Amino acid sequence: MRKKLFVVLAAGLLAGVMLAGCSKNKEKEVVPVPSVEELPQQTPEASEPTPEGFPTVSEREVVDGKVQSYLTGEWKDVKAADRRPIAVMIPNNSPAMPQYGISRASIIYEAPVEGRITRLMAVFEDFDDLDRIGPVRSSRDYFVYVAMGYEAIYCNWGLARPYVEELINRDTVQNISAAVEGIYNPAHEAFDRVSRPGYATEFTGYLFIDGLLEAAERLEYEWEYDDAYVPPFTFAGDEIKAQDNYKDAEDATMIYPGGHEGNKGGYGAYNPYFEYHSEDNLYYRFQNGEEQIDEMDGSQLTVSNVVFQYCHGEVRDDHDYLAFGVHGEGDAIVFTGGKAIKGTWERYDGDATPAKFYDENGEEIIFNQGKTWICNIWEEYGEFVEYE
Numbered sequence: 001m002r003k004k005l006f007v008v009l010a011a012g013l014l015a016g017v018m019l020a021g022c023s024k025n026k027e028k029e030v031v032p033v034p035s036v037e038e039l040p041q042q043t044p045e046a047s048e049p050t051p052e053g054f055p056t057v058s059e060r061e062v063v064d065g066k067v068q069s070y071l072t073g074e075w076k077d078v079k080a081a082d083r084r085p086i087a088v089m090i091p092n093n094s095p096a097m098p099q100y101g102i103s104r105a106s107i108i109y110e111a112p113v114e115g116r117i118t119r120l121m122a123v124f125e126d127f128d129d130l131d132r133i134g135p136v137r138s139s140r141d142y143f144v145y146v147a148m149g150y151e152a153i154y155c156n157w158g159l160a161r162p163y164v165e166e167l168i169n170r171d172t173v174q175n176i177s178a179a180v181e182g183i184y185n186p187a188h189e190a191f192d193r194v195s196r197p198g199y200a201t202e203f204t205g206y207l208f209i210d211g212l213l214e215a216a217e218r219l220e221y222e223w224e225y226d227d228a229y230v231p232p233f234t235f236a237g238d239e240i241k242a243q244d245n246y247k248d249a250e251d252a253t254m255i256y257p258g259g260h261e262g263n264k265g266g267y268g269a270y271n272p273y274f275e276y277h278s279e280d281n282l283y284y285r286f287q288n289g290e291e292q293i294d295e296m297d298g299s300q301l302t303v304s305n306v307v308f309q310y311c312h313g314e315v316r317d318d319h320d321y322l323a324f325g326v327h328g329e330g331d332a333i334v335f336t337g338g339k340a341i342k343g344t345w346e347r348y349d350g351d352a353t354p355a356k357f358y359d360e361n362g363e364e365i366i367f368n369q370g371k372t373w374i375c376n377i378w379e380e381y382g383e384f385v386e387y388e
Contacts (some may be wrong), residue, residue, distance in 0.1 A: 015092065054245045055237030057365055070225075071106035071125055071150075071313040073369035074233025083223045085125040086176070087152035088207055091137040092120045094270060094288060096203040101133040103294035103301055107232070109146050110257075111376035112266025112313070114320040119143070123152055127209055130296075134206030136178070136191065139164045142242075142311075142324045142376075144173060149347065149354035150232060151225055153216065157191060157205045159183065160321065174221050176212055178205065187215035195297075232354035233305075233367045240283070242368040243337025246359075252276070252340035255283070255306055256386040265381030274306050274373070276338050281368060283335065304370025306335040309345050309355060310379040324376060331379070332357050333387075334365045340387055341365055 057073045085106065089146045090099050092110065102108070105113040105122035113119045121143045124133070138158025144167055147154045157178035159168060165182040169177055169180045191213035193204045216223070227297065236242040243249075253276040258267025272292070274283040275343035285292045285301040310331040332345040334357055342367055347355040357365045377385060 034165040054366060055240050057237060057369070063186060068235075069106065069125060070229075070231040071123065071233075072371055073233070073367070076126060080126040080128065082225070083125060083148060084225055085123050085152045086127065086146035086155055086212065087121050087123045087143075087150065087153045088132075088133050089137050089139055089143060089157070090120045091120050091135060091203060092270070092287075093117045095200060096135055096137075098293050098295040099135070100206070101127075101130050102294045103296065103299050104130060104147055106371055107150070108301075108303070108371070108373045109143065109376070110272075110373065111140075111142060111324060112322060112378055113140055114322060115269075116263050116320070117269045118266055118267045118272070121147060123147070123150055130209050132194070132206040132208045134194070135203045136205050136207050137202065139168060139177075140322075141167050142326050145326050145351060146354075148173065148351045149234050151229055151352065153221060155190070155207050155212070155250040157207075163316075163321070163323075168181070174219070176215050178221075185219065187211070187219065190215040190220075226352070228352070230349070230353045230356075232356070234364050235367050235369045235370065238369075241337055242366045243339045245366050246337075246339045246341050249339040251338055252335055252387040253278075254388050255335055255339055257308060257377060259384035259386040263385060265378045265384050267375075268384070274303075274335070276335075278338055281337055282370070283373070285373070302371070303373045304336065304368040305372040307357065307372060308333040308335075308377045309357075309374055310377045310382055313378040313380060324378070326355070326376070327351075330380075334367070335387070336366075336368045 021325050054122050056067050060068050062078055065078055066075045066082045067078050069076045090102060101121050104126060105124050107123040109121040110118050119137060136157040139156040140160055141164045144154055154173060154175040158180050159165060159182050161182040167173060169184045176187040177183040177189045178191045190207055191205055192208055194206050196204050255274040256270060258265055263269050270287045272287040274285055276283050282302040282304060283306050293299060311326055314323045316323055327347050329344060329346045332343050334341045341359055343357060343359040344353045359365050
């Protein structure tokens with residue numbers, strides 16, 4: 001096991017630890033305004049196998065207006081697949097359920113927050129036909145740093161001001177944020193409330209796609225990936241199963257990021273788990289003993305890959321505000337195709353690059369094409385993790 005790196009946030013450009021906290025927000029009602037923007041088309045090259053001979057989506061080519069996504073490896077319209085994604089903060093506690101539109105996310109990043117519950121950041125590239133996403137909740141700085149690694153436009157309603165205000169208002173963080181204290185350039189046109197009788201007010205705020213696009217245009221955000229963009233994953237080639245490259249890895253069909261005992265690591269409040277189905281090569285998400293569903297269509301949340309990314313964490317004060325190191329390196333387990341592939345993650349090249357995942361031989365882990373769910377595991381409580 002390699003030593004973990006955790007640097008306390010001190011300088012904006014240092015790839016350090018991300019500090020977390022809670023905020024009391026002043027939220028405003030606004031009305032979204034429709035706008036649709038046609039995006040430029042890129043022309044990547046053809047796919048080829050890895051040096052070891054296992055076929056992967058190592059390069060891309062446009063075929064009939066489609067190209068393989070950086071985030072899922074799947075064939076998607078060029079407009080969506082070559083466009084920077086959005087990263088939306090979504091609550092994951094029971095009083096907020098169900099979430100709307102979340103099944104369309106390409107990546108879901110889950111991490112503990114104060115109160116020892118988890119919050120989600122859903123990363124979308126294919127959102128043009130959605131009307132809204134939500135509910136939307138407030139920012140924590142380790143989520144911002146993860147979003148920056150995907151070159152995502154970060155979307156939030158509220159923030160932990162002592163730990164996020166300076167970061168989220170930097171020129172290097174392109175954000176679509178609701179008009180609350182601590183946000184210097186609010187995107188009021190992107191957010192509004194939805195009637196949800198019986199729900200607390202903080203679970204009624206949504207991001208509206210028409211307003212998002214208008215706000216991005218007003219703020220002069222670029223939708224193209226940077227020339228130095230680094231894709232987060234390496235995917236198995238078409239009609240190839242990644243698990244065929246890991247036949248000696250452990251089998252794992254039930255995955256419990258918080259185990260079954262206690263809640264010290266943040267996952268025990270609602271006891272989430274994933275169940276692998278070999279017939280469709282997907283992991284099905286459960287929470288509170290029930291299927292976790294998307295309110296938009298009633299579908300259960302499913303992904304092709306689940307990742308446990310072990311990060312050093314600290315409690316900052318008596319409010320239980322948390323900090324996690326999402327730069328540096330740590331242990332990792334990638335679950336794909338019913339296999340558990342142990343290895344490490346590394347992120348040393350700055351905020352604009354994502355964490356990369358490597359097996360015990362130092363080779364980049366190959367993911368199955370499809371969606372990925374990344375669980376930030378508080379490494380000090382990693383003993384509670386279970387899979388079988």
